[in-house]
Amino acid sequence: MIKSSVRAGAFLTLAIVVVWLSACFSTASAAVSDNVMMHETFQQFDQTLDAGWRTLQLKRDYLGAAASIKEYMTIHSAKLKPWQTDSLAFHLGHVYAMADKRHEAITWLRKSTTDHLMGNSAYVKAYIAFLENNKPELLAARHTIATADPGPWRVGDLREVDVMLGYFGDPFEAAWGALNCHNHAIKENKRGWTSYCKAINEKYRGIYKIHGIK
Numbered sequence: 001m002i003k004s005s006v007r008a009g010a011f012l013t014l015a016i017v018v019v020w021l022s023a024c025f026s027t028a029s030a031a032v033s034d035n036v037m038m039h040e041t042f043q044q045f046d047q048t049l050d051a052g053w054r055t056l057q058l059k060r061d062y063l064g065a066a067a068s069i070k071e072y073m074t075i076h077s078a079k080l081k082p083w084q085t086d087s088l089a090f091h092l093g094h095v096y097a098m099a100d101k102r103h104e105a106i107t108w109l110r111k112s113t114t115d116h117l118m119g120n121s122a123y124v125k126a127y128i129a130f131l132e133n134n135k136p137e138l139l140a141a142r143h144t145i146a147t148a149d150p151g152p153w154r155v156g157d158l159r160e161v162d163v164m165l166g167y168f169g170d171p172f173e174a175a176w177g178a179l180n181c182h183n184h185a186i187k188e189n190k191r192g193w194t195s196y197c198k199a200i201n202e203k204y205r206g207i208y209k210i211h212g213i214k
Contacts, residue, residue, distance in 0.1 A: 035069055038075050042084050045072055046091060052190075053091065058192040060199060062099035066092055074117060086112045097172040102131045105172075122148070124156045130164040130172065138164060166211065174204040182213060 030137060037045055045052035053072075068117065069092045073085065074114035080088070091108035096102075109128050109170055113121045122144035128138035142161045160179060167175035179195035208214075 013179070035071065038072060042076070042080065046084070046087055048124065053095065053191075056096060057098065058196045062095045063101075064135075065095040066099070066104075069095070082115070084117065089115070093124075093127065097127065097131060098176065100171055100173065106131055120153060120157065123153070123161070126161045126164060130168065131167065132177070135165075135168060135172070138168070167204065170207055173200065174207050177201070177204065177210065179212060 014191075037041075040052055046161070052172070053065040053068050056068060070089055073080070073088050073092075077085075089108050089112035093105045093107070093112060094107035096108060105130050109124050109131075113124050113195050122141045126138055126141035129135070129141055138161070142158065142165070145161060148154060160176075163175050163179040167178060177197065177200035180194075181200050
């Protein structure tokens with residue numbers, strides 16, 4: 001009777017272990033297949049034009065892109081350098097701005113400059129001023145960028161700020177799309193750009209017509 005009880009207990013324990021291991025392997029497999037981007041290097045995920053969170057942006061899945069950036073920041077928090085954390089926070093603010101989630105966008109944009117003093121703070125201030133409909137602050141940010149020492153990003157930053165001024169009061173997605181969808185040097189280097197820009201242009205046809213874009 002005791003031997004039978006011991007045998008039954010052993011089988012029960014073995015069954016529990018098997019079920020537990022199966023669940024673990026199943027979860028691990030799901031994580032690998034469902035979160036492929038989480039295995040990318042920071043360079044691939046955040047700094048490559050046709051990889052990482054940008055693949056979701058090109059599908060206009062801005063909230064999906066935001067979720068992927070948050071997940072990446074959580075998973076890799078221990079090894080991210082301060083400037084990399086700032087870059088991710090800025091891009092999180094960017095995709096929220098594209099989704100017209102202004103409060104969330106401003107929160108993350110501010111975080112990108114306050115935690116580690118991101119170098120191009122005037123550019124970030126321009127984003128925030130646009131989202132807050134604060135034209136004097138946007139003009140002040142432009143002046144700061146224009147009078148700064150020449151750097152690798154100044155020309156691009158000024159171009160974006162000028163588009164923000166031109167599309168002031170319009171959705172951020174319309175302003176950003178106007179710049180990027182009608183710059184052939186940019187769009188020819190990005191996968192999926194054609195379908196993305198088609199959707200942008202169809203959505204903001206009225207706004208673009210006012211600005212002289214056919």
